[in-house]
Amino acid sequence: MSGALSGLLVADFSRVLAGPYATMLLADLGAEVVKVERPGAGDDTRAWGPPYAPDGEATYFLGVNRNKRSIALDLRADIEVARALAARADVLVENFRPGTMDRLGLGYPALRELNPGLVYCSITGFGSGPGAGLPGYDLIAQAVGGLMSVTGEPGGPGTKAGVALVDVITGLHAGLGILAALRHRDDTGEGQHVEVSLLSSLLSALTNHASAYAAAGVVPQAMGNRHPSIVPYEVFEAADRPIVIAAGNDRQFQALCKALDRPDLAGDPRYATNADRVAGRVGLVAELNAALAARTADEWFETLTAAGVPCGPINDLAAAFALADDLGLEPSVQLDGVGQVANPLRLSATPPSYRRRPPRLGEDEDWVREILGR
Structure with a gap:
């Protein structure tokens, strides 16, 4: 059964969490995702352990990179291969510091000339303007974006969420923006630049707290596990x-x-x-x-x-x-011996699929070069 996004080629120049999470969701829905990694090291999360899976791979990396192919490219020495991949791709996702891809000749203006239909998604910490130089780490975004101020006990120092929640939320927004841009391309044949930042995504996700400030000037405070508007x-x-x-x-x-x-x-x-x-x-x-x-x-x-x-x-x-097992939600799958958290989407006609374990570094170089004629 074909996925909803079968036939799409995604060039994934992202690493760590927000970008890889977005591209994994696209891959689960049928897109062919080529993950571009640094030679010798790969995605930073390949080294983020413990914990490790039984074969020694970091579970952090395994959690957001299934259904992808991997090629190791030095983006200076192998720039022509990278440009060829972008020319062939339907979607490109990157989360380098703003300006980096432009300096490499892989920014949106340059690639738009090469591939007018390309949907180019840039994920940043704090946008491409005055905040371009700020480090795009989830913990920093949780701190400066207000999430830590409403998390934890009253009067406490502020507490981060137990997972890199801002990265995940940003990845979801990136995926939604990509799908909207693809719909526009279906109508017009034109690609576009999709931009999403950790800070903007967090402010949106703060929903009732952010609305309290935007609509009434109320600055919410930490209340522990209590709710500001509902009791009990x-x-x-x-x-x-x-x-x-x-x-x-x-x-x-x-x-x-x-x-x-x-x-x-x-x-x-x-x-x-x-x-x-x-x-x-x-x-x-x-x-x-x-x-x-x-x-x-x-x-x-x-x-x-x-x-x-x-x-x-x-x-x-x-x-x-x-509990999820008891409720019939099938929360996990085994993929070539690697335990995976199941995609939460349930689609009656084009469900997510689990086709390929998370790739080892550079294992698909021959396949990628063959489809690019390189």
Whole structure:
């Protein structure tokens, strides 16, 4: 079965996470992705370990590079091969510091002359203007972009997300921009330059927090696991371990009180509406914790779920994968002996496919040079 993007050739000049994540998603949907890497070293993440897979490969690299081919090119000595690949490609993705590709003769203006239909995607940390010289690291973006200021406990130093979330979000935005540009090319035959930055992607992804500032001038603060606008919507303590409860409306709050055998809380005028509950958060949370202490998190998970109350224990990744398996979501696949996290998309006609394990450095040089006539 052909993928939705079968027949597209993607020249992937990116490395680490945002770009490789975007190009892997395109590859899962059928695109042929050629990963261009540094001779001798390759993508930085090939050396980012531990942990390592049983054969010694870094799991970081393996997580975002399946379904790709690899060629090792010195972009100065092998510039003509790189230009030939760009001339043949439908899409080019790069995340070098702004200006680098231009100096190499591989910038968008030069390649547009060579390949007018090329969709050229540049991923930067802070844009190509005054922020061009700033280092595009996820941790830096989380810090200066405000995410750390709303993560962690009140009054704390600021806490990063447990994964390079800004890189992932930026990769998703890059993929969306590429698909939009391809749709435009279908209509006009013209490619275009797609630009996406870590900072802009993060500000967009901060959604309600960013909207609070943009629309009302409110600067949100860290609240730990609590929600600024909904109560109860946080972590509670069951008899054995924490459990998350997210009662987002009056009906769910009333169902929660009934399941906890505390119908009096639902009838208390101090907690009648969500706004009332936000104002009375401290007292209400104390009452709920006292009731939840009577049973284990798993017992409450079963009881509250049956009552229609959104909740769940705090799982580690092993338990999270087990839950996804139990729910029939098929969260992982084996690809030539390499464990992979499954693509989350479910398409009825053109589903993602798993055709090729993450490549070893330069292993497809002969194939790439053959299709380029080099």
